[in-house]
Amino acid sequence: MKALVESLKASARETDATDIRAAFAADPNRFSRFSTRLDDLLFDYSKCAVNDRVLEGLEALAKAAGVEEKRDAMFRGDIINITEERAVLHTALRNRGNRPVLVGGKDVMPDVNAVLEAMGGFAEDVRSGSLKGATGREITDVVNIGIGGSDLGPVMATLALAPFHDGPRLHFVSNVDGAHIADTLKLLDPETSLFIVASKTFTTIETMTNAATARAFIADKLGEAAVGNHFAAVSTALDKVSAFGIDASRVFGFWDWVGGRYSIWSAIGLPLMIAIGKKDFGRFLDGGHAIDEHFRGAPVRENIPMLLGLIGFYHRTVLGYPSRAILPYDQRLSRFPAYLQQLDMESNGKAVTLDSTPVEFATGPVVWGEPGTNGQHAFYQLIHQGTDIIPAEFMIAANGHEKTLRHQHELLIANCLAQSEALMKGRTLAEAKAQLTAKGMDEAKANRIAPHRVFTGNRPSLTFVYDQLDPFALGRLIALYEHRVFVEGALFNINSFDQWGVELGKELATGLLPVVEGKESAEGHDSSTAGLVAAILQAAR
Numbered sequence: 001m002k003a004l005v006e007s008l009k010a011s012a013r014e015t016d017a018t019d020i021r022a023a024f025a026a027d028p029n030r031f032s033r034f035s036t037r038l039d040d041l042l043f044d045y046s047k048c049a050v051n052d053r054v055l056e057g058l059e060a061l062a063k064a065a066g067v068e069e070k071r072d073a074m075f076r077g078d079i080i081n082i083t084e085e086r087a088v089l090h091t092a093l094r095n096r097g098n099r100p101v102l103v104g105g106k107d108v109m110p111d112v113n114a115v116l117e118a119m120g121g122f123a124e125d126v127r128s129g130s131l132k133g134a135t136g137r138e139i140t141d142v143v144n145i146g147i148g149g150s151d152l153g154p155v156m157a158t159l160a161l162a163p164f165h166d167g168p169r170l171h172f173v174s175n176v177d178g179a180h181i182a183d184t185l186k187l188l189d190p191e192t193s194l195f196i197v198a199s200k201t202f203t204t205i206e207t208m209t210n211a212a213t214a215r216a217f218i219a220d221k222l223g224e225a226a227v228g229n230h231f232a233a234v235s236t237a238l239d240k241v242s243a244f245g246i247d248a249s250r251v252f253g254f255w256d257w258v259g260g261r262y263s264i265w266s267a268i269g270l271p272l273m274i275a276i277g278k279k280d281f282g283r284f285l286d287g288g289h290a291i292d293e294h295f296r297g298a299p300v301r302e303n304i305p306m307l308l309g310l311i312g313f314y315h316r317t318v319l320g321y322p323s324r325a326i327l328p329y330d331q332r333l334s335r336f337p338a339y340l341q342q343l344d345m346e347s348n349g350k351a352v353t354l355d356s357t358p359v360e361f362a363t364g365p366v367v368w369g370e371p372g373t374n375g376q377h378a379f380y381q382l383i384h385q386g387t388d389i390i391p392a393e394f395m396i397a398a399n400g401h402e403k404t405l406r407h408q409h410e411l412l413i414a415n416c417l418a419q420s421e422a423l424m425k426g427r428t429l430a431e432a433k434a435q436l437t438a439k440g441m442d443e444a445k446a447n448r449i450a451p452h453r454v455f456t457g458n459r460p461s462l463t464f465v466y467d468q469l470d471p472f473a474l475g476r477l478i479a480l481y482e483h484r485v486f487v488e489g490a491l492f493n494i495n496s497f498d499q500w501g502v503e504l505g506k507e508l509a510t511g512l513l514p515v516v517e518g519k520e521s522a523e524g525h526d527s528s529t530a531g532l533v534a535a536i537l538q539a540a541r
């Protein structure tokens, strides 16, 4: 693999692959050669630093890394999460054709369908008002208490699908910072509130602490006996849920073969289903399933997640670009970058291979972003003229939902397309100077100012265009990125499905709590940590 990566570097150098501007000038068909479609979804990668030779090299790399075999092993239910000894089967949750999926010789589909059915019944009862609080009033507000994968997916998707939201109001509490739950509880009437405690493990300290606070809120206002009417839970740890006191009829399970950051398709999606209804949630699953079928069947040069992964690997590992910016020109996708941060960085932020040896090249990039056009007025300066090259990933709908505001949508589209054009084309020194002198600036001053107005161009970007952001389109987008992360992880030869990197901080926080509470001394901790604790304790009121 290392040799193939080196030869890709050489191909890029020898073919001037990073001179994207020259590639466009030389080939009027570049767009049609380096873009592909899946129904209304258009994927344009012509503004990336690729050419045919690079793509051939990437295909060879994918073959050598066994990406397709690894993909098939995932769909088959093999134990590919080797450190946790688990299958990886979030795809079974959206397996709309009901093709049998075997784990340990047993088809998981009947259980998957049963939970989906139970969620649907519960969600529709909440939405219709037939499920009541302890005092007989309808539920107006649903609060999801979870963190990481038990929060980001439902938050992101609920915001994204606001035009389809016709159920009760939704709130999300994740942070252990008491401010988060306190600010949420202030908005609620306990008689009409329902809390969903969402935690795969049902041990996560943030979620358990917030759940206890919410429980006290109900018990204090409505009495202990009311708690059962105002709580539901989503977890794989059904024994722990029952110890919390939530009735089995309000508990929705999932399985250890669903990773937290891949769990929006499972019962973790319950808040979304309550917001948009069972039918639209089904459309969301359909979108994910459509991408699964595409990923499994399309040839590499038409396979969007495969291309996305290969190009991602190429930008990151071959060309050494340290981060990628996720730039949805879709305000309702405002939490999509945060969602992808967990998906990508928790999956591929690893430095040890599946053979338990150190990796030989750079793995997952830093993933970040904000919706356009807001980002343009904040950090685009650095993307255009900074010293790092940051591949940008744009996404835009051909149609907004606000029919009477078409003009605003056209402005949004123009801005999105202009950014990728500017990143690719740039502005030369001669062009910058000519612009200034044309405005009447004298030669000497133009010479001084022009360098500040130069854009190197050749900054890669890719663009997704879809018809409209609806449940199907969102499901498709999420699944695309899931499989992209999979492809990159397969090329890195790492386990994309564990997350040991978050453990150490959790362990140390548990150890530090008694010190922060003033019950234990800070002895044994480093002087910085001890000094910080002392300062905080001194100031604590």
Ligand SMILES: O=P(O)(O)OC[C@H]1O[C@](O)(CO)[C@@H](O)[C@@H]1O
Pocket (backbone or CB within 6 Å): 147, 148, 149, 150, 198, 199, 200, 201, 202, 203, 204, 207, 260, 261, 346, 499, 502
């Ligand atoms: O659903 P749980 O078990 O509460 O975990 C929440 C999150 O914590 C993590 O385990 C680590 O931060 C994530 O992978 C997960 O999504």
